[in-house]
Amino acid sequence: MFLHLGADMVVATKDIIGVFDLDTSTVAEDTRNFLTDAEKSLKVINVTYNLPKAFVLTDNANNSRTPSEARIYISQLSPQTLLKRSREKLDINE
Secondary structure: OEEEEEOOEEEEHHHEEEEEEHHHHOOOHHHHHHHHHHHHOOOEEEOOOOOOOEEEEEEHHHOOOOOOOEEEEEEOOOHHHHHHHHHHHHOOOO
């Protein structure tokens, strides 16, 4: 299964570690440092140039053909929208 993050970007749901709200998660200095370090390491991918609302942390460790590589996708979609989309794909109801 794949999750559409906005624009033309999709990621495999099996690779998603977490979806985080940028407003609440970046209050912590550790999270800001993590994102800054990831950006310097060229591991951040901006899905859009609109106001970002969420970041999605992924790792392709499930893909045995390539080494594990963490990526962070910055999305204009809210974490709630991304969660709803993932539940629709998996047909999960609350």
